[in-house]
Amino acid sequence: MIVLILIASVLLASISIIQFKNEAKEYHQERLERNENSVKEHINYVLSTTTYPLNSANLSLIFKDKIHELAHIHNAEINIYGLDGKLLKSSKESFSVDIVAPPIPKYILKLVRSSIEKRYVDIKTIDGKKNRSAFSQIKDHKFKPLGILNLPYVEDDGYYENELKSFLIRLGQVYAFMLIIAFAVAYFLSSYITKSLKTISDKLSGTSLNQKNEKIVLEANSKEINLLINAYNGMVDKLEKSAIKLAQSEREEAWREMAKQVAHEIKNPLTPMRLTVQSFQRKFDPNDANVKQKMNDYSETLIQQIDTMSAVASAFSNFASMPAQQNETLNVVAVVELAMDIFNEDYIEFQSDSPEIISKIDRTQLIRIITNLAKNAIQSIPEQQEKKSVVLRIHKAANNVLITVTDNGIGIQLKDIDRIFEPKFTTKSSGMGLGLGIIKNIIENYKGTITFETEYGKGTTFTVSLPIINT
Numbered sequence: 001m002i003v004l005i006l007i008a009s010v011l012l013a014s015i016s017i018i019q020f021k022n023e024a025k026e027y028h029q030e031r032l033e034r035n036e037n038s039v040k041e042h043i044n045y046v047l048s049t050t051t052y053p054l055n056s057a058n059l060s061l062i063f064k065d066k067i068h069e070l071a072h073i074h075n076a077e078i079n080i081y082g083l084d085g086k087l088l089k090s091s092k093e094s095f096s097v098d099i100v101a102p103p104i105p106k107y108i109l110k111l112v113r114s115s116i117e118k119r120y121v122d123i124k125t126i127d128g129k130k131n132r133s134a135f136s137q138i139k140d141h142k143f144k145p146l147g148i149l150n151l152p153y154v155e156d157d158g159y160y161e162n163e164l165k166s167f168l169i170r171l172g173q174v175y176a177f178m179l180i181i182a183f184a185v186a187y188f189l190s191s192y193i194t195k196s197l198k199t200i201s202d203k204l205s206g207t208s209l210n211q212k213n214e215k216i217v218l219e220a221n222s223k224e225i226n227l228l229i230n231a232y233n234g235m236v237d238k239l240e241k242s243a244i245k246l247a248q249s250e251r252e253e254a255w256r257e258m259a260k261q262v263a264h265e266i267k268n269p270l271t272p273m274r275l276t277v278q279s280f281q282r283k284f285d286p287n288d289a290n291v292k293q294k295m296n297d298y299s300e301t302l303i304q305q306i307d308t309m310s311a312v313a314s315a316f317s318n319f320a321s322m323p324a325q326q327n328e329t330l331n332v333v334a335v336v337e338l339a340m341d342i343f344n345e346d347y348i349e350f351q352s353d354s355p356e357i358i359s360k361i362d363r364t365q366l367i368r369i370i371t372n373l374a375k376n377a378i379q380s381i382p383e384q385q386e387k388k389s390v391v392l393r394i395h396k397a398a399n400n401v402l403i404t405v406t407d408n409g410i411g412i413q414l415k416d417i418d419r420i421f422e423p424k425f426t427t428k429s430s431g432m433g434l435g436l437g438i439i440k441n442i443i444e445n446y447k448g449t450i451t452f453e454t455e456y457g458k459g460t461t462f463t464v465s466l467p468i469i470n471t
Helices: 002-049 056-062 066-074 106-114 158-205 223-283 291-320 332-340 363-379 414-419 435-445
Strands: 079-081 087-090 119-126 129-139 145-154 328-331 348-352 358-361 390-397 400-407 449-455 459-467
Touching (some): 002 145, 056 087, 056 145, 106 129, 223 291, 328 332, 332 358, 332 363, 332 390, 358 363, 363 400, 363 435, 363 459, 435 449
Parallel strands (some): 348 390
Antiparallel strands (some): 079 087, 079 145, 129 145, 328 358, 400 459, 449 459
């Protein structure tokens, strides 16, 4: 709207300037014609009453005294030329019949003679002012040319320029007032509109597939904004349905993956158990002198495989369950140091910036996190490596406790980095790869994070950040 007002003001000012210039041009043109007609009527009267014969030679005598009277009456400069263009008489006091005075240019004489009205107006700009000079034939009563009348006229645009200046000032004041009103209206309109848009923007920024999204309860005066609100509310309904379907799909996929992993891990001990039973059936001899020893060996083999299956079941049970948080007030540093005491490796080092970091946290789950990370760090270092190092450091940062476990083991290959927290992924030759998945589950239940930095062949650093639940 403001731009339109500015464009309109510029156009109106431009049109006004052009209009004033055209009016000034028409005014000067009409004024010169009126003066010229009046002077010619007076000249014709003088010619009709003179006693001199009417010819070009007598014009200077006829108007010897009359020319000044004419100039005074009509308030104009009057020059009378012969048909050859030479000046005969002028109302200027400095001129008489002066042969040195410049004659009428030949092209003007030609234009006067060739025109229908026997008249020509020469326009020139001198010293920044426009000068009009009218040339027309003086005729006797029989319309025979006697000479040429010249009326110089200097255009004075002072009046029109003052009027134009006053008009532009008034126009500027009007449009300045309109601009102020437009700015005020635009401000209030934009504030009203952006208030509704900000509400919509806040809702959009907080929209997530993983939460219950609220609809916008707002009735705006703008039809477009109401359409946007209705579109958002419709999107929330669709998003909720999609979230339910996605959650169901993820649960089904998780159970399928879990079933595959359980089946795989259980089949591993079942195979040797089957082979053992089959071998026992073929070779069993009740009369064998070593039958008792063979029965013991057979039983121990089956018990080992049963224990393996039990460990598999326990591991999957622990992973599937969401550990309940039994928070208690404790010294995090002391609990972590105590958890490290179960490891006998002399290359393990414990560091803490403070002897005491008090928080409310589940002791068992904290110990589980520490032991799992420390065990993984130890197992990542090859047996044949000479210099071994595992450093566990704990310190407080703002409202978080940071625990870092650094080893100089083999590190993690680039192709395995994105899969390190997958439930059934492991880089070790034994185990089911559930450890990091379990502790990640625990940490995220506490609204914490676990990250790592690694360089293959040089080692890995895991960093756990847990928020401190103040007492």
